[in-house]
Amino acid sequence: MEAQFLAPDDPGIGEALRRDGVVYIRDILDPEQVAQTREVLASYEKTVLPKIRRSSQEADSHGRLVMYRDVERYDPWLNDLVRQPSLLGLVQRAVDWDPIIYYLDVFPKPAGGTPIDAHQELYTVPVDPPQLLHLWIPLEDVTPENGSIHFYHGTHRLGLAPHVERPGVAPTVDPRVLDRIENMRVEVTCPAGWGAIFGGYMIHWSGPNRSDRDRPAMTIGLRGRHTTIKSEAENVTSLVARVFREETELPTYGWDDDFYGSGGNDEVAGRVLARIHDDHGVTIPLSDFSAYRTPRAMAARVLELQGHDALDRR
Ligand SMILES: O=C(O)CCC(=O)C(=O)O
The missing domain is CATH 1.10.1200.10 (ACP-like)
Structure with a gap:
């Protein structure tokens, strides 16, 4: 199975999301927006990140940043970027509930960076009812070498999978479950500025970055306006x-x-x-x-x- 990318105004986006649990979209950000976002994030990592609470970031065993969260709270330019009507409108057209911005997370995936292990967002960010989406937008062309992302089509229908928790590491889907659903896995590569919308039950992971260039991606988390956030x-x-x-x-x-x-x-x-x-x-x-x-x-x-x-x- 291959990822089919739709234009942002394609009327079939909602149907694809309901069918597969993930929908692939081209041209979400233009090259200028991608370049500007990368510049802002580079400065954010140097000047803002060192000053905010440690629990808002995760690093690998070599101290390389794996992800940092809630970026829109600390940077007005990024706050405006995620709130621009074209992005919110894209998600609004895809679902029958009213999405609001919940967070902006960044996965810097630096050269030599580690994989993001398989997970479901609703396991770590539960909301009730389970109306949670990620709009994932890579800021570098994604290739098998620098960490393609893998989605298991249809897993949005299966509910929460058992996760394994280890101290200091984000919870990951039990590997025995991944073996059983291997035939549902789709490996996705795409140009910078393209991306995907997927629901909180979607099982996904991304590979290591074996290239000599960073492969950053940003993820906008959206939840239903009337959801409650579970503690x-x-x-x-x-x-x-x-x-x-x-x-x-x-x-x-x-x-x-x-x-x-x-x-x-x-x-x-x-x-x-x-x-x-x-x-x-x-x-x-x-x-x-x-x-x-x-x-x-x-x-x-x-x-x-x-x-x-x-x-x-x-
Ligand atoms: O960009 C990546 O490598 C991982 C993204 C991801 O796991 C997410 O958006 O939930």
Whole structure:
């Protein structure tokens, strides 16, 4: 399968997005806008980024920037860029809800930069109802050598996939899921200024940059005007409740349901803790389980161990 790029005014954009979960669009920014945006971002990285909170950026093990977020909050020129009617209009025509700008993130993918592992946006940025889109626009021609992006067409219909969480690394889709959906994967290359709109359930990743030039991309996050933003505590509690439910084999499991009162025992608790370790990268000894016997209490402990309460999260 190959990516088919549509013109920004193509009336079929919404239909393609509903069908595949992602739609490819040509000529979103012109070469002058691309060059100007790159200049502004280069200056932003030097002058603004060092002064703002560390949790708004991620780096690889060599200290190379992998992404930085919420850029529109700190730079008026970029704020105007993302709010220009042509970009918002493009997204408005593609969906039947009312999109508003949520954030602008940048993936600098410097020469030698690491891959962005497979993920779904709604896993890390949950909103309710799940009306979340990314408008991804690379600012350098994208090639297989410098980190093409891969989308799994149709995964928007499958809901949230299990993600693996490791300390200090963004959550990634369980590799066993990727093996199963390999036949849905489409590798995308395109000129700078072209791009894609995709929904928050779309599984996607991009390769390493093996070239000697940077391959930056910007991503405008949009959410429905009437969505509510879930807190990290709510997000983790619902993931933990699912583990409690599956391991106790109960049809439903409330966030405040007591584990031992719901028929749980130490053997099941051991399985719950092993899954929490795999999914969230934290270790809770079995002897501590009774202190965190509801999903809500367990999730609070997970966040405490991850140090999330110290972060000012989006
Ligand atoms: O530009 C990239 O390499 C990754 C972009 C991405 O993951 C996103 O927009 O969500």
